[in-house]
Each structure stands twice: as C-alpha cells, then as structure tokens.
Amino acid sequence: MQLLTLRKIMTWRRKGNSQFDGEREEGDDDDGGGGRVWLSLVGCLCFALVRPNTVPMENKEILLELLNIEVEIQDVQDQIRALVERQDKLHERKSELSAILEACKESGNEANSVASTTVENWSGPFPWDSEADDVRLNIFGISSYRANQREIINAIMSGRDVLVIMAAGGGKSLCYQLPAVLRDGIALVVSPLLSLIQDQVMGLSALSIPAYMLTSTTSKENEKFIYKALEKGEGELKILYVTPEKISKSKRFMSKLEKCHHAGRLSLISIDEAHCCSQWGHDFRPDYKNLGILKTQFPNVPMIALTATATQRVQNDLIEMLHIPRSVKFVSTVNRPNLFYMVREKSSVGKVVIDEIAEFIEESYPNNESGIVYCFSRKECEQVAKELRERGISADYYHADMDVNAREKVHMRWSNSKLQVIVGTVAFGMGINKPDVRFVIHHSLSKSMETYYQESGRAGRDGLPSECLLYFRPADVPRQSSMVFYENSGLQNLYDIVQYCQSKKQCRRSAFFRHFAEPLQECNGMCDSCAFSNEVKEVDVSGHAKLMVSLLQDMQANDQRSTMLQLVDKMKIKQKELGSELKREEIEQLILHLLLERFLKEEFQHTPYSTNAYITVGPLARQILQGKKSVKLEVYTEQRTKGGIRSAKRCLGSSGLELKLDELRKEVSSFHGGIFPHAVLSTEQISLLSSQKPNSLEQLEKVIGKLKTKKYGNRILELIENYSDSKLPDKQGTDGRAAKRSKTKKTLVLIESSEDEG
Numbered sequence: 001m002q003l004l005t006l007r008k009i010m011t012w013r014r015k016g017n018s019q020f021d022g023e024r025e026e027g028d029d030d031d032g033g034g035g036r037v038w039l040s041l042v043g044c045l046c047f048a049l050v051r052p053n054t055v056p057m058e059n060k061e062i063l064l065e066l067l068n069i070e071v072e073i074q075d076v077q078d079q080i081r082a083l084v085e086r087q088d089k090l091h092e093r094k095s096e097l098s099a100i101l102e103a104c105k106e107s108g109n110e111a112n113s114v115a116s117t118t119v120e121n122w123s124g125p126f127p128w129d130s131e132a133d134d135v136r137l138n139i140f141g142i143s144s145y146r147a148n149q150r151e152i153i154n155a156i157m158s159g160r161d162v163l164v165i166m167a168a169g170g171g172k173s174l175c176y177q178l179p180a181v182l183r184d185g186i187a188l189v190v191s192p193l194l195s196l197i198q199d200q201v202m203g204l205s206a207l208s209i210p211a212y213m214l215t216s217t218t219s220k221e222n223e224k225f226i227y228k229a230l231e232k233g234e235g236e237l238k239i240l241y242v243t244p245e246k247i248s249k250s251k252r253f254m255s256k257l258e259k260c261h262h263a264g265r266l267s268l269i270s271i272d273e274a275h276c277c278s279q280w281g282h283d284f285r286p287d288y289k290n291l292g293i294l295k296t297q298f299p300n301v302p303m304i305a306l307t308a309t310a311t312q313r314v315q316n317d318l319i320e321m322l323h324i325p326r327s328v329k330f331v332s333t334v335n336r337p338n339l340f341y342m343v344r345e346k347s348s349v350g351k352v353v354i355d356e357i358a359e360f361i362e363e364s365y366p367n368n369e370s371g372i373v374y375c376f377s378r379k380e381c382e383q384v385a386k387e388l389r390e391r392g393i394s395a396d397y398y399h400a401d402m403d404v405n406a407r408e409k410v411h412m413r414w415s416n417s418k419l420q421v422i423v424g425t426v427a428f429g430m431g432i433n434k435p436d437v438r439f440v441i442h443h444s445l446s447k448s449m450e451t452y453y454q455e456s457g458r459a460g461r462d463g464l465p466s467e468c469l470l471y472f473r474p475a476d477v478p479r480q481s482s483m484v485f486y487e488n489s490g491l492q493n494l495y496d497i498v499q500y501c502q503s504k505k506q507c508r509r510s511a512f513f514r515h516f517a518e519p520l521q522e523c524n525g526m527c528d529s530c531a532f533s534n535e536v537k538e539v540d541v542s543g544h545a546k547l548m549v550s551l552l553q554d555m556q557a558n559d560q561r562s563t564m565l566q567l568v569d570k571m572k573i574k575q576k577e578l579g580s581e582l583k584r585e586e587i588e589q590l591i592l593h594l595l596l597e598r599f600l601k602e603e604f605q606h607t608p609y610s611t612n613a614y615i616t617v618g619p620l621a622r623q624i625l626q627g628k629k630s631v632k633l634e635v636y637t638e639q640r641t642k643g644g645i646r647s648a649k650r651c652l653g654s655s656g657l658e659l660k661l662d663e664l665r666k667e668v669s670s671f672h673g674g675i676f677p678h679a680v681l682s683t684e685q686i687s688l689l690s691s692q693k694p695n696s697l698e699q700l701e702k703v704i705g706k707l708k709t710k711k712y713g714n715r716i717l718e719l720i721e722n723y724s725d726s727k728l729p730d731k732q733g734t735d736g737r738a739a740k741r742s743k744t745k746k747t748l749v750l751i752e753s754s755e756d757e758g
C-alpha cells in the first residue's frame, strides 16, 4: 500500500515536472512552494520506509495520509481545470447564441444593420431596379436572385458599406459584380489567390465585361493599360482584381488608385474571402490586415466584405479591421440544402476503402460528373489517385509538394471536366471555383467541423444536388490529433468532428447548425441519419470502460504508455475477465467516447521524426472508477444501407438532352479556349433548357439572357431541334466509360428552391 502510494506520487510528480523534457502541459502550473513541500514529504516517507525503526509509527501514518491528500488534491485540480475549460467554452457559446438571438429579434432573421436598430428595407423599389434586372438576366444570364442577393446589391447601390456572410456557392460574386457593372467607374476587388482571380477575370471576360487583374503575372502591356485607366480614365475597365499584397506593398498602385478616386472614378471596393483578415478565421493572411487603409483613404467609396463563414468574433474583427462600423450586415444561413451528408465506417484494409470509393463513383456518377477526394497526406493522395485509375476512374492528385505548373495543369484539366476526380490534400482549397462538383469524399476525417464544412462545401456550388461522404475510422484520429494538439483549441475542434462522425442517430445537418450557433432547420432527409431509419441500439459498456481506465492507471503507475492501437490489443486480452467481449471496432469506439467525455485524454511525445499520441487517464476518470457514470455505445443492429442521395425520396432521371447540352458546352468552351464549360452554360441552365425546350431565340433569351443567346443561341436551338427521343435514343452510354457503367442509372433529387423569385 505504501509502495503503491509512493509510485503513484512519483508518476504524478514526473508529469508535473515534465517541462524539463518539453512535455509539460499548458496549465500544469507548479504551486510555488508546493514542490518543496512535496520533496520534503517524499524525502521523509522514503526515510521512513528505508529506516522503519527510526520514525515513530504515528508520524509515518501522518506522512502517508499527507501524501494521499496531495494526490487527491492533484486529482481534484485536474477535474477543476477540465470543468473551467468546459465553462469557458460554454460561456463563449452562450454569448454567440445570445448575439444571434438578438440579431434575429432585430431583423426577423433577415438583413440587419450593425449601427442602427431600425431595420432598413433593402428589397426596394429602387430607381435602378429595372436596369439591375436587365443586367442580371441579359449579361449574367441569371434568371432570378437568390436569397439576400437583391438586398445586398441595393445596399451597395445606395452607397452603404456591407458585410456579407453567405454560404459557399451562395452567389456572393454577383453581389459586387452586378453593382460594378451598374455604377460608373472602376470597381476594385481584393481577392487572396491568383487562381481565384484568374477564374473570375476569365468568367467576366466571357460575359464581355471589361475585367482585368493586376498581379505578378500581369503583362507590361496590360499593366500600362490598367494604370492609364486608373489615372486618366482612358480605355474600358470596369472591374480590377488585385491581391492584398498590391495594396500593402505597391506605392505606385496606391497613388494611381488615389488619382482614380480623386477623379470620382472609384465605384466600389470589394474584399472577397474577407475572413482572411482575422486571426480567428480559418485562413488568416497577414496582408489582409492592412486593408483598413482602403476605407481610411477612400471613406466615401462603398465597401463590401464577403465571406462564407464567420463566427461572431470574426465578424467583429472584420468590421473593426476594415473600418466599416456602420456597415449593413447580411447573414445568410450556413445551411446547404442541396448537399447530402453521410459518414461511412472505413475499413482498416486500404484496398477495401478504395474499392468502395470507386464503386460509389461508378454507380452514382457514370457520366464523368466532377468530384474531389480529400486525403490526409501527400503520399496517400498519390496512392489513392493511382488506385482509382487502376479501377477505371479518371483521377489525378494535387498537393503542395508538386511543381506549380504540374499542379496548375491538373487543376485546369479538372476545371475543364477533362479529369473526373481530383485527389487532394487540404492544399486543394480556397481557389476552387468549379460550380458543378457533384461529390466530395473524405478518405480521412478533417481536423475540425469548420474545415469539413469548407471542404465538403465545395460540392454543389451551383445549387444542384450533390453528395458529401466521409470515411471514418477511429485509428485516423491520433494521426490528426498529433498534428493539431498545439493549435489554439486544436484538440477540442478535432473532437467536435469526431463526435459528428461517431454519432449514428443524430442528423448530420443539425451538427452544423449547432456548431455555427444557428437555429435548427429541416434536413428534409438529406443526410444518412435522416434518410435511412437505421436500427441503432445502445449497449451498456460501463464495465469495459472501468476496466480500460484501471488498465491505463496501472500502466501509468508502471511508467508505461499506450497508443490507441496498443490499448485495443490489451483490452482484447483483458476483457475476457468480464465475460462479455467487444469487437475491435467497438473498443476503438469506446476509447473515442471516453476521450470525448474527458474520462481519458491524449498525451503527445515528440521523436526526431514524428509526434506520437498516447492515451492516458483523463481528468474525469475517477467518475468511471467510482461507478458514478454509466457508459453507453451506439451500435447498429443491422448492416447500414449504403445508399446516398439516390436512395432518398423524390428522384428523377436525367435526360439525354441534358447530356447532349453538356457535350455542347464542353465543345464550345474548348473551341473558345480559356473559358470553362460552366461559363458557357451552367448546369442549372442545362436543366431548364432540357425541361422547357425553347424553340426560338426570343424564348431562349428568357432562359439564358441576351448575351449568351447571341453567342451560343443558334447552336443550342439546333441541338434542341435535332434532339428527339425517337430519332436519337438516349446515348447515355456512348462513350467507353459510360458504356461500361451503363448498368446504373443516374438520378437526381429535386430540391426546393431557396430562391427569392424576383
């Protein structure tokens, strides 16, 4: 008993003093004199044990009790620390929720002004309404506004500063591009990535809108043209894209901009991907910090800052950093109703996972519809791409370790729909502008809910049904945790997404609402939990949990550590004592459950080559040992249905005419060179054309607007006219791969439009 206590104390002190070997945890403060007291206590006890006869019996007992109390105090302190952390998180969440509730009260969940409490009506009518409608349809080819677009455009047109939080693919670009066309002068757009800027300029040029970019790749000739346009108002320039470095580093550019403003020709300033301003955002860019200068220099020019996600803290940061305290704020829902979310259990055999992914793509997307597969590491990316190719899928990899040209080439092939699947690391990120990505598959889990929302959100930016599939296995968690544990709230963020993956009953969509502190909305059967009524039962595993905790405690006392894998192996042997055996996967699931609940915790050790994650006893473990908490696991009672969006309700088949129109847009885009197929016709327009089958230029104009009708109208009408189901049987399977895959039928789900018919 005495020896055990001493060993326990030694373990505890080793942990407390581990700053010497770099392992000390934040918050593991020494208690000043406590160290000295401890030393003298242990010294006395050692003396008492070695020379039992020289220390009176009652003193020995007092010493032992003192040491026991020290251990208990340390336990209690651990628990307090865990509870305080939890309390902090709850406070943060509480204030976020209160802010949202406040905003809802003020504006009835619509646009609200930051500065004033009176709700302004931005729906109109306004003097520019009909001109705006004309530009929207006839230049942009967009038949109606989506939620908040009209109001945002009106606020900017009224000269106000605006902050826009709108989900990926919500249509933020139109919110500044349309006013840029309507207002006199030049609009300045700051965007963080060259590839994004190139896409935007290309898209606008295809619409005959004079857009240019001033970046490191701009030719001397174009630079001269741009500077002349800024300085003297010569030449046609409507929208100028720059990277933030231009603002912070080029005095020449700023002086030309100054002249442009002085002459009254700076029409608006747009800050795209504005979350990059904030250190609390997910993609902080130091040069974005200096953009506040724009409002200081050009106070009367309306500024619009746009981002897909921003917590309350990031929003406040943006307003402060960009100096737009009186901005009108438009917050749209984070909900992406067209995305079907699902999580699948990932086999521990790599080949099986690839087989499943390949089968999913072949069955659901036989017509080469675009997709992304996200992987954890560069090596994994290359391997997965290779194995998908071996299974007949056109796939290539993309990661940060590649030569820039090679990377760009892969991106372009994919953007032009010449490559079906891009297999990327997180490096394949913000620059993705392809609207018709039909599926995003995660080969391993992301590091947080926020990252998963961003990455999966690259699917279905055109508003059409798309799928987000995550392959999850507990063994992937330590790989991520050993990367993120040193980040601000890195582990907690990771555990949030682990919770998302572990859950077998809860609506996936509701997890996003909770994470982004938004009121719940209907899922409409658009996630696996809601679509398939799985039989899930709860199994009481309190005995196993207790066994696991005491196993770890013994190991710690013996100065041993255990990885998740080793712990599973040990449990497999030990659990025989209980007479009820959990399967390997269930033990892994139990470990995660205990980690999430803080009964266990992860500790990390650095080696020269890697950081290893170990499972140890957590701050609340005592509750398990004392039997104060029962532990339950969710398990399936039957094999989960593998179906995704296709198995959900309300399906319809895609028509041969849609496929013909798809071929046409690809042909036209490669003929014109430099424009993407979706810039010729969007997938939504293809759908409309195939259902409405216009037979005159006038009818066509109503669907795709005058500009596109003028450019491509005759080809489209000719195709529709020639197309007839009897003359041209559905050639869905004419190309080699489609023929191979023709056994399955492509199906789509009808989504209720979130559009604001206008």
Ligand SMILES: Nc1ncnc2c1ncn2[C@@H]1O[C@H](COP(=O)(O)OP(=O)(O)OP(=O)(O)O)[C@@H](O)[C@H]1O
Pocket: 142, 143, 144, 145, 146, 149, 166, 167, 168, 169, 170, 171, 172, 173, 174, 307, 308, 435, 461, 462, 463, 682, 684
């Ligand atoms: N009112 C609309 N009706 C139909 N399509 C629209 C409408 N507004 C925008 N779109 C289309 O939606 C797609 C996504 O728009 P956009 O690129 O502006 O999204 P975003 O909000 O900037 O997304 P991200 O955060 O990913 O950059 C584009 O193809 C665009 O043409």
Ligand SMILES: [Mg+2]
Pocket: 172, 173, 272
């Ligand atoms: Mg955008």
